[in-house]
Amino acid sequence: MNPPPVEIALDFRAVAPIAISGIGAMAVLLLEVFLARRKTFLFKPIGPSYVSGVLGLAATFTLVAAITTAAQAFLSGGTAVFNPEHPMVQLDRFAAFGIGVVGVGALLAVWLSIHYLVELRINYGEYYALLLLSTSGMMLMVSAVDLISVFLGLEILSIPIYVLAGFDRRKLDSNESAMKYFLTGSFASGLLLYGMALLYGTTGHTDLAGIRAAFDAGNPLTVGGLGLVIVGFAFKVSSVPFHQWTPDVYEGAPTSVTAYMSVTVKAAAFVTLLRFAAAGFATVPENLTQVLWVLAVATIAVGNITAVVQDNVKRMLAYSSIGHAGFILIGFVAASPEGYSAVLFYLFAYLFMNVGAFGVIVALADRGRDWDRIEDYSGLARTRPGLAAVMTLFMISLAGIPGTVGFVAKFQIFAAAVKAGHVWLTVIAVLGSVISIYYYLRVPVHMYMREPGEVSPRTGMDTTEGLVLLTCVFGVLFFGFFPDGIDRLPLSALSWARDSVALLR
Amino acid sequence: MSVDVALFYLFAAMATASAVAMVVNVRNTVAAAMSLVICMVSLAGIYVVLEAHLIAVVQIMVYAGAIVVLFIFVVMLLNLRQDSFPPGRMRGLKFLGSLAGLWFLARFLATQAEYLPQTVALEEGFGGYRHLGMALFTDYLLAFEATSLLLLAAIVGAVILAKRRLDT
Structure with a gap:
């Protein structure tokens, strides 16, 4: 009666970064239990900052290993499919780029958290475990080529972030942030799932290649499904009119979490949407371009204009992140290889400047209170000249002034849009962009x-916080002046982005 | 009309009626939850008519059982009564919205009916435990494993948010 045994050839290289992050999360959970039972570890007495440091180190090793495997996959240039007979996950250059951006974002967020969690007295090991789980979900989503793995990745990335936003349980703001994000986020997940169900119901496929082959642009149910999928992603990248959650969530969440989610969720969602737009739905550019055009204009206008009246720096950065989502959407409207590679480069650039800006807020947090009101920054150049200088650098980079990576990113996007007419x-x-200069320079x-x-x-700064700021300053300046690297330091970010989208055509 | 088709229309009518009852009863939360149970059980009946017995059982256990029980728990914990909901606002607008939705549905059925999903022939044993098991552990192995990560995240998250004292 038993059916014959089934042989399936699995390529585990395709899921290596995802698996490493997931296993790392479990290791961090166990490590904390192990540490909690002891008085000393490695001959040192265990205090709160020591536990936070050890767990942060474990998370760092995990993320470095995951980024390394992705970098190897990128350099080899090949495509690894987990189960070639039924492809759900595919690690190619495009996915590897996304994994790299998400991984570096997570790494910087871990470093920002080590001291900050002790400062806020919320240093529980679950923080790092949830952060790693969320990262593994993002890695799954950016390498997904099937609706099912896209949705699973999206949920694995979202649920830990709902919790992380409310991690500071004693603060009302943090609870509000988690609740708002959870309610609106689950609603958006529902819309996305409904769209996916319509796509599956009308095309009979869940894999992107199959959907593309069976896509019928005249069928209102298929187009409606695609529309709902775009709504789901527009929510995650906080594009207008699905942006209302962003300021409250960014303001209430612990700043290290805000730094993490503002860059990585955006990167993961945009990279996945790019695979949808370029690979899945390249056959229906007409209607899609019009929808994205309206989304981009509304997002740029609302984000940048509302940011002007904000007196809280975290809130201002939240509206600025809405504005940046609008700039990135322009690359989708251009719908050309230049536009798509500009999107990837923008996400890469945004990583450094935004984590840097939030990093300064983290480095100023004192006795459990965030220094996030604009008055807190009065005269900072006299009391903390170094921090004031790097904050200025991140602000002019976010505004897109030449000599910084923000300028290169915006230039790439605008050039692609003009070229596409x-x-x-x-x-x-x-x-x-001009409006944004006003509020950034405030x-x-x-x-x-x-x-x-x-x-x-x-006064004083934790080593890891300094490391984050140093990395971000380096990223903003180096890629601002040499976006394609130099001979001695071949970090050619522009070429990486171009190579990544090459296989989408 | 064969028995299958008759049963399908019976269950479909029950599912639709109970779904409408759930929305109408929105201020009486327990009644709404019970309407949801009937809706889920009717859907399970449709699965039985399609000979997907395993999916029908799972539908009753997971949706009619676990999920609605969870809803009722939440209703009881929050101690919701009818008067805890303010009287409806913007009634006219809601009525117009329902009319617009009905009009849209009618237009869609009248003009675009050709795009509704067509019936397809099912392979032998579709929806049975063997078919489901094969799909789950071969083609969808990765999704199956990834779901365990999702559950881990949800469990850890629930503990960290709901545990009474975190410092032990």
């Missing part, structure tokens, strides 16, 4: 031209 869109985007104006307040800021 979207001149009006580019004009609107440049206007939005922070340096407060730091350099106002008197310091009565409460002096925290």
